[in-house]
Amino acid sequence: MERDRPGARAPGREGGGPPNRSATSGAPAGGSALARRLLGLLGWRSEVLFPPGPSCVLVFYPHTSNWDFVYGYLARLASGLPVQWIGKDTLFRGPFDRLFRRMGGIPVDRSAPGGFVEALAEQFSKGERRWLVIAPEGTRKKTDHWKSGFYRLAVAVGAPVGLAFIDYRRRRVGVTAYLELSGDEEEDLRRIRAFYEDKEGRYPEQASAIRFRRGSS
Numbered sequence: 001m002e003r004d005r006p007g008a009r010a011p012g013r014e015g016g017g018p019p020n021r022s023a024t025s026g027a028p029a030g031g032s033a034l035a036r037r038l039l040g041l042l043g044w045r046s047e048v049l050f051p052p053g054p055s056c057v058l059v060f061y062p063h064t065s066n067w068d069f070v071y072g073y074l075a076r077l078a079s080g081l082p083v084q085w086i087g088k089d090t091l092f093r094g095p096f097d098r099l100f101r102r103m104g105g106i107p108v109d110r111s112a113p114g115g116f117v118e119a120l121a122e123q124f125s126k127g128e129r130r131w132l133v134i135a136p137e138g139t140r141k142k143t144d145h146w147k148s149g150f151y152r153l154a155v156a157v158g159a160p161v162g163l164a165f166i167d168y169r170r171r172r173v174g175v176t177a178y179l180e181l182s183g184d185e186e187e188d189l190r191r192i193r194a195f196y197e198d199k200e201g202r203y204p205e206q207a208s209a210i211r212f213r214r215g216s217s
Contacts, residue, residue: 035077039173046075047174051162054129057154058083058162058175059192062201062208063135068166072133073103075173085133106132117153124157133164137208145213151188154181163192169200185212 039046084104092100092107108116124130136146154161164175181188193210201207
C-alpha cells in the first residue's frame with residue numbers, strides 16, 4: 001500500500017504494532033531550497049509526511065539539546081510544513097517575542113497546565129488548519145515521564161498525533177508517521193515507544209522515559 005506521499009497517513013500495523021515508518025522522497029512544493037541545502041551541508045536530511053487532515057498534534061522526541069530546534073526548524077522550512085510550536089513563555093521576552101512568533105512559536109505558561117490544554121483546544125475548535133508541535137518532555141534534562149498535555153489535547157479535539165523525531169545517529173529529522181489514538185493510554189504509549197526505540201538524541205542519556213506520571217500535566 002503506497003503511503004509515502006505528502007498528505008498520506010502512515011497507519012499502525014495490524015495487531016496494534018507501531019505506526020509505519022514511511023518517508024517522503026523529495027520536498028513538497030513551497031519548501032525552501034536554501035534550508036534543504038543547509039541541512040545537506042550539515043550532513044542532515046529531512047523526512048516529512050504532511051498531516052492527514054487540517055488538525056494535528058505533533059510530538060517531538062527526543063529533545064536533549066538546543067541544536068534540536070535548529071535542525072527541526074530547518075526541516076520545517078525545507079518541507080514547507082507550516083507547523084506551529086509550543087515554547088515556554090519565558091522565551092518570548094523582549095526582541096525575541098516578535099521573532100519567535102513569526103517563526104511559528106506560541107508561548108505557554110506551564111505553571112497552569114489545565115488552562116494550557118483548554119486554551120489550545122479552543123483554538124483548534126475555530127475550524128482553522130492547525131498543526132501544532134509539542135515537546136512532551138518539557139525540558140532537555142532527563143525526566144522519568146512525559147507530560148500528558150499533548151495526549152489530552154489530541155483526545156479533546158479528535159486529532160491524530162504526529163510522531164516527529166530527531167535522530168543524531170542517522171542525521172535525520174522530520175515526521176514520518178501519524179497515530180490515531182485509541183483512548184487506551186498504555187496501548188498508545190506502547191506504540192509510540194516502538195516508533196522511537198531506534199531514534200537517538202544528541203545526548204542519549206538525557207532522553208526521558210516515554211510514560212505518563214499519574215496526575216501529571
